[in-house]
Amino acid sequence: MFLPQRRTGSFTGEQMKENFKAVCIGGGCGASQVMAGLKAYTKQITGIIAVTDSGRSTGKIRIAMNVPAPGDIRNALVTLSDGDPVFKQLFQHRFSSEKLHELDGMAFGNLFLAALTQMTGSFELAVKEATRLLQLTGRVLPVTLYSTHLCAELLDGTVVHEEFNVRALNKPPIKRVFLQHPDIEAYRDCVGALQEADLITIGPGSLYTTVIACLLVKGVAKAIVESRAVRVYVCNTTTQPGQTDGLSLSQHVGEVLNYLGSGAVDYALLNSGSPSEELRRKYAEDGVYLLEPHPQEVQRIQDMGITPVLADFVDATAGKRTLWEKQDSVRHVPERVAAELVKLIQVTERE
């Protein structure tokens, strides 16, 4: 296993606390989990969150008020919040109303962000205010302030628009994804964060609609490639119907490199643990299959110039969740992911 010529800092345990700058790219559930785990090691965490979501309550509010997607940002804000627990609960509360369709299922936090955006005219200000009110450790940044949509060209040539459709089930596999407005710039604080980071994590999360959706924004990929940080791709535990049916572990990694450029990722965290047989069957019923690090997959990843890191990241006992209009996946355990990440930046030898 060779060591890349990256900034593999010689952080000792004591020095490390509050010392290293972590940037986690992704969405509401995946990146949030990584950030939650890293909280125990550093206060300087920045989350870069996708804003092209168009489903569920986020979708409704985007239609209603034409704002960038607040949903994933909301989740990230709540994860990093160290404030009043009531406020956190409030943000995640979903209204249920049979009579009012628009409000049904709407997360209060989304309304908060949308209202603040409308009132002040700035999504940036809304996120900053929410950060303050929720007393965040670290910060959450939208990958861009522009409201745009994710589109995909499928293998059979058809093109679908909007994230909700990009992840729809029962359609031909995705050939490539792109943004409706490909020239939109990344939020400048994101680029700055990436440039100064000691650790950059990508994922886990929906490959196309979350991870690559962030990488597509102009400026992000470049900042990652040029950064001196340790760059880690946290691979998904399972496939995701509608997006990655039939894709293998190495193909996931390959797709990320496609949009970033080769040499842009140093390590890939691969899950070697697995839930019980029964749970696997339940997931399989929904078309969700475990991504297993078979030797030939691991070899393929190594051939891409990336160092694979295998560990058991999953919670073997946790049951399936019912998410509102979304499929569940096997979740990473935040503490284990963070522990592995921290080991990676603690490697003391330099080349």
Added chain:
Amino acid sequence: MTPDGFLKWLRPGMHVKRWLALLLVGILCLSLGVAYIMTHLYRTQPFPESAYWVTLQFVDRRLRGLLFLAVGAVFAGVALWRLSHSLLAPLLPPSGQNGLADIVYRYRQLGKGPRIVAIGGGTGLSTLLRGIKAYTSNITAIVTVADDGGSSGRLRRELGVLPPGDFRQCIAALAEAEPLVTELFQYRFDQGEGLNGHSFGNLFIAAMSGITGNFERALHESSRVLAVRGQILPSTLEDVVLCAELDDDSTIEGESQIPHGPAPIKRVYLRPADARAYPEALKAIEEAELIVIGPGSLYTSIMPNLLVEDITQAIKAARGRKVYVCNVATQPGETDGYKARDHVRTLQEHFGKNLFDYVVINDRVVPMPPEWHVDSLGGGPEALAGLGVRVITADVVEEKRPTRHNPQKLAQVLLSLVPGQG
């Protein structure tokens, strides 16, 4: 810190001098204790050479004493000051231009302010609250839950929560949270099909109801989260509907419908008629020094509270002074053609003559634009002659909006009525 700033800490009522004094006594005892122990050690143990220099033995004893006293005092003083700032800095609101001393002073003063209960609803009540919050933090606002119009009404129907509208206005009036949050609370969505017209504050309270499981706790948590000075209580937790019997013997149901009836209102009542009062509200009335009824829409804001029988009984039995603040203008659909006299008489007809002893009316009639279709209400004491009430006439109207009271002017008048203050 300026000498002036330092003196602020010594003002009466800060609860600072007493603890400073205790601290001084404590330090004194500590010093004495150390001195005794040192003397004992000095006499029984050999001391190293350095001790001689460190304790300045070469200096005359009196001077030595003064020196150590001075140094000790400076160290302790600086430490205290910086310690309190370190501990409190994260808690201070960022918008404050006030120093810490001012904040503590205000907190203490307001905490000793008179206990005032204000009963009413809507804009009128929040106007009042804005005015009196400068004088006291012992404010209890009792608001109506019969609202069924606008965003409140829709939320009531769509989400099954008690109408939050009046609470929201009162919370906004009493909140000490920063301006942006308070502004957000008042923000009304103007886009989106289902969201349109809803005020964000109402949704906030509705969401709180959702997570706390009941309206009472939702109010409590909302108030806490927004740093509300004082308390805001519903007159009842029951789902009540306001009904009106009109002059033509027809009935109208629903607070928002009542101003649009075909005939003038004869009397109003609640359904159910025996709604139980919210116990905390009764307690506040019992303990109040001043009970203010109004301002607010006579039939649709003030009455719904008084129609809860226990509330009215509590007011009559209370020892505090009771005042009715009459509207400064009539309201279309509710009080067309009414004079100040008619307002008072209506209340007396519904609840008896011993509900309040004082009435505040504006001291003059103010010109109103004809297209508003409202009459200004005002006059001298003769306006309410023969009704068995003491009349207070004062300039309480808001110049720029003559259908409303001016918060500061109204507050001054009411404060002068507090027993022991006027």
